[in-house]
Amino acid sequence: KAGVTQTPRYLIKTRGQQVTLSCSPISGHRSVSWYQQTPGQGLQFLFEYFSETQRNKGNFPGRFSGRQFSNSRSEMNVSTLELGDSALYLCASSPGTGYEELFFGSGTQLSVL
Amino acid sequence: AQSVTQLGSHVSVSEGALVLLRCNYSSSVPPYLFWYVQYPNQGLQLLLKYTTGATLVKGINGFEAEFKKSETSFHLTKPSAHMSDAAEYFCAVSVGYGGSQGNLIFGKGTKLSVKP
Numbered sequence: 621k622a623g624v625t626q627t628p629r630y631l632i633k634t635r636g637q638q639v640t641l642s643c644s645p646i647s648g649h650r651s652v653s654w655y656q657q658t659p660g661q662g663l664q665f666l667f668e669y670f671s672e673t674q675r676n677k678g679n680f681p682g683r684f685s686g687r688q689f690s691n692s693r694s695e696m697n698v699s700t701l702e703l704g705d706s707a708l709y710l711c712a713s714s715p716g717t718g719y720e721e722l723f724f725g726s727g728t729q730l731s732v733l
Numbered sequence: 734a735q736s737v738t739q740l741g742s743h744v745s746v747s748e749g750a751l752v753l754l755r756c757n758y759s760s761s762v763p764p765y766l767f768w769y770v771q772y773p774n775q776g777l778q779l780l781l782k783y784t785t786g787a788t789l790v791k792g793i794n795g796f797e798a799e800f801k802k803s804e805t806s807f808h809l810t811k812p813s814a815h816m817s818d819a820a821e822y823f824c825a826v827s828v829g830y831g832g833s834q835g836n837l838i839f840g841k842g843t844k845l846s847v848k849p
Contacts, residue, residue: 624776653836653837655839662839662840662841662842663823663825663837663839663842664839665836665837665838668836676836678836710776710777712776712777721779721782722777722779722837724769724776724777724778725776726774726775726776727776
């Protein structure tokens with residue numbers, strides 16, 4: 621069974637640009653969550669999607685948005701990039717119906733110059 | 734509001750020694766608690782979880798954790814450290830809607846070093 625796939629693995633952008641990150645969950649998983657990981661703030665929850673609906677949202681500005689498609693694949697978008705957006709962005713999937721294990725991808729390392 | 738505090742950002746042990754990584758939580762409702770491990774350049778992998786029932790939880794790679802409500806703690810232990818245990822460990826509490834795991838509050842992490 622394939623794991624959670626995140627693309628691209630690395631990304632370099634400049635301030636003011638926008639970026640789209642992609643996540644393909646494990647087959648059959650309907651929940652996809654996104655986290656931002658930085659050395660200073662640690663792991664912070666961005667949002668969770670379940671069956672194409674945003675079910676939970678963390679405390680991030682509106683520049684951070686996401687969506688989920690009917691095949692459960694998810695994208696997150698960051699507009700008007702700031703230097704502080706440099707981070708490892710992790711996607712995790714689960715069946716979404718209970719306290720199941722979260723399966724994480726290897727992440728997308730975003731650098732904003 | 735839920736929160737997680739991991740005591741010690743770095744812990745160093747000798748190979749074969751006891752591993753003890755500390756985690757305290759704050760939750761207004763019965764918590765669901767997790768330990769994850771992250772190896773360099775990889776995502777997070779679940780070590781173990783506590784939802785309800787037995788307070789001593791066994792996980793993968795010989796790790797276990799005990800839920801102590803009176804102490805609001807969920808410390809992670811392993812009797813004998815192995816070089817391959819060197820990684821960063823995260824404690825987390827679930828605050829999700831309807832019991833979903835999708836929204837986890839993570840601690841800052843503890844980096845474990847194992848000396849030969």
